[in-house]
Amino acid sequence: MLKIRQIKYSKGSTSVQVYKIENRKRVILRHIGTARTEDDLKNLNTLANDFIE
Secondary structure (H helix, E strand, O other): OOEEEEEEOOOOOEEEEEEEEEOOEEEEEEEEEEEOOHHHHHHHHHHHHHHHO
16 A cells, blocks of 8 residues: 655655555655645645556
C-alpha cells in the first residue's frame, strides 16, 4: 500500500514523497517535489495521488 508523506522544513517549504512500508521500514518510492506555497502543495498532492493510482 502506497502512502503520501509530507515533510515540513524550518524555511517554510514542504516536501511531498510517496512511500511504502517494507520490513517495518519506510521505503521512499518517489520524491514528487517541494512546495513553497499552499497552491504548490495542492498541486504536488494531486500529482502524488495520480502516481499512486
